[in-house]
Amino acid sequence: MSEQVIEVPKQHQIALKKVLSPIHIWGLGVGIVLVGEYMGWNFSVAKGGALGSLIACWVIGLLYTCVAMIDSEVTSTVAAAGGQYTQAKHIIGPLMAFNVALYLVLAYTMLEAADATVFGDLLQEVAGNFGVANLDPKPFVFLCIIFLAWLNYRGVFVTLTFNFVITAFAFIAIILVFFGVSPWSPGVVLHHADLIHGLPYGWIGIIAAFQFGMWYYLGIEGTCQAAEECRSAARSIPLGTMSGMITLVIAASLTWYICSGLLPWEYLGQATTPLYDAARVTNSTWMQVIMFVATVFSNLASANGCINDASRAWFSLSRDRYMPPVFGAVHPHYRTPYRSILFLIPIAVSFAFTNLLDQIITFSILSGLLGYTFMSINMVRFRRLWPLGSIHRGYIHPFHPLPAVMLFLLCVTVYFATYLGYGGQLLSIMAFFIVASLWFSFHRYQYVKRGDQFTMPWPRPKGY
Amino acid sequence: MGFWQIFSDLSWAISGLMAAWMIYDTWHVQQQYDESFLMSSREGAEELTQKEAGK
Amino acid sequence: MAKAHFVPKIQSKLGQFVDCILILVLVYVSLYAPLFMQGKDNGNSSNSSQKVTWQSLNQNTYEAGQWKKLGYTPQQAQPIIQTRFEYSISWPVLGLTALVIIGYYVFMLKISDKEYREVIREKFGDRP
Structure with missing residues (x-):
């Protein structure tokens, strides 16, 4: 098939600012996720023991490598704010796109709320250490959300430069602590032999650990939300995403190694701040201080990236009238989707103040999982509707369709893992998406322009 | 309780100020600019469009 | 002959507001629904009235030392150690x-x- 040229109208007057480079994409992707190394991943230890958690770390790492490869190819071609939403709209269809946008907005807004909640709890704990018991964390939660939203409102460059700096600090902190616990001398500081006791639940525990194993990487796919704001999306997105993925595999493995060599697995499985606790038992002041600061930074970076991504997804959804078009506005000075950022603040605050952290995290993980299932189907269709050579691709991932098939099978396994731990929530969340889909098909879609949704300068898809 | 109480109150106050500024700015922008201009952004990266068109 | 293009309806401001609220309400319903359904399968712990020691909790010397550094007594650690998923x-x-x-x-x-x-x-x- 030869390359065809489709006329694209260029009469638009305002656009999001194109200022981002690969380091910002790295800061966005890793920033959202790295908090998972500081807290959350360790619940997989409770589900399947320390070894089960390590296996989950690597297997789920494989799932996310597939996600990163697939996403890099599609995003380097469909470079628009909205990321996977825009991909779904061009490759599968409007209802899928609506669902994908909901996965994105809800997953990121809920993750943001969870991050802010933990930020408040951390400050409450510090106050407790200074003898002030039961300090109300709400003002700190509120400040965290509002300050980061304010930063996002005023421009993407400063927002993601800030994210890059605090994320880099949090990543370097893990490496410093890794060297601080002398990994070259087993039995001196680290005592894996005394602490690891095989698989307490056998093979089914490993599968169950997959659900929280996602916490090691959940959100890396958010990099493509920034596509419309990159100076060169075709270069920045694959580079930022793949280097981000490598960073996360390293951070996840080091985190596991440090924590499982210092903390009894039963404690680790329920700890709120495992890396900080690991630093505590070393009795090293510098490690404790660095881990505390890095835990706070990782929280802020994650919430900040989530605000960025959720607002872009909501903005794109509104720009196509899938949701009220009023949120599709761009700020004339800061060139950010300012109304979307503002609209999502009270929603994030309300999630944070519900005290349903468990539910919110499960909803967030499941929304991510539904999105990954979509990606595997999306990739197969993308290559079928526009075979290689028919359109320009900034990056072509190798071994197709192996990553898509592997991603699909891993997703099925994680659904099973979620059923084992949170069967009720799984059904409840599926019910939400089914009702929302019916509402979109039978009500909301009547307000949407049809042909205008297809904005990419591509030829007619094969078979349509 | 002194320091932490002040810290809590300050957090409320700073958050309130920032929120108020964002709401004011949104309102101000709406007064200054035409709605159709604010909503005129179009999806997609121009860089890819140019590549597609062979420049 | 080509079909005419679809002309979407224009939604009122109130309608736009109601649509946003509706989605939010649905999200909250799905967040709260599991709480009203069967209790979460969060693992079971068994408590016994016998005197609890690190040995009776199957913790070796090194593990017992780490628990102590974390500020736990055997009694406090017992529910954590004995919690098991089914x-x-x-x-x-x-x-x-x-x-x-x-x-x-x-x-x-x-x-x-x-x-x-x-x-x-x-x-x-x-x-x-």
């Missing part, structure tokens, strides 16, 4: 869950395809 599979519920997920995707892909054909027809004209 991975029992109810085949009918698993079947129902699988059916719901598969049904959701099949429905979504079918409707999406129908809508997609309409988008392509408007964008590129009738099939050559």
